[in-house]
Amino acid sequence: MKKILRIDSSPRSSRSQTRRLTQQFITQWCTKYPDTELIHRDLGHQPPTPVSEAWIAAAFAPPGQRTESMTNQLTESDALLNELIAADILVIGIPMYNFSVPASFKAWIDQVVRIGRSFLFEPEDKQQPYKPLLAEKLTFIIIATGDAGYEPGGPYFFLNQIEPYLRTVFPFIGISNLHFVYTGNDEFGGERLQQSLDAAQQKVQYLITNTIGNTIKKEV
Template structure:
């Protein structure tokens, strides 16, 4: 049985299919999960809305607690890491992660960055040993077969590879880097563009984004793999 971790990070509460001025990324993630579970009704879905309920940002107390060996942590340290532990536990259960991550000022929303900071955990998702020969850091989730789908949206256009604004896209590259660091390297991205133009180009981009989601679900259902790329609808 597949466990799917569905994450939404948009500050917009509704999706653009059902809510005026709603989120395009919520629209895409909901479609992906709906299509996936139709093909795999036995799937266990874990839902995490970091857009509406963001995890707390990392603090000095959090760092102190995280880098204190678990057997000697004080009660306040365990409480400091309680939400982080919950988020890591969800990630460890998941075979497939579907994350809706819109572009805010060229990067992921702060809510999603807080999520990443809470799941990149020494001793839980990456290892560290300063006395280790060679590289002192290593991913703890490598080889676990986890896959990541990043569903994004942008107000402007041309953020894909070779596009006019490709050098300003710090969404998929930064998310991929963080997840690869902990061992999740099979990823693929899809993105809707032209949101701020609100014209036919946006409508076409939404349609192409939805079609791309359907195609991706179908390919994965047939045993296909993710491609390390981002498909920009109408880029």
């Protein structure tokens, strides 16, 4: 049985375009694969704690030298990492905030990109001092924007600080099987928004239909 970790990072609920699409993804995926196990991490409604000085001291202390209070500092990070490690598939909804990810999603990244747990730092290895530790995961990332044209090839891709960032940080910990879906025009509403949503919904359907094992037959 495959495990999906669904991550939502919009603070909006029923008005959220990303939640609409992550929900559609889960519904259609589970229709195709009914034995899927689901885990839902709601960063938009329960944001992770930003890392602190005490967290950093704990994370960078060798595990055998951590005090009890240091171990406690890492409880949230351990829980977030354990559910990420256990997942085979990630379905992530990200609203564009000021061209980048929302603070709650960045706080999650800072909790799960952790030395000794999701990557190794071996300075003596001059060729490759940083080594990813996580197993590969089929990852779907749904991005919603107020305007449109932020996707690769679009007129505003140069402003997009989400996809280039995620294509850097996820492979750093071992997750490079990334597939993006964009929906735009939230600020315009009406037909423009509806057309964007329709296209995104079709892409979600296409990705699910064309998933074979861990690959997408032919991405459009």
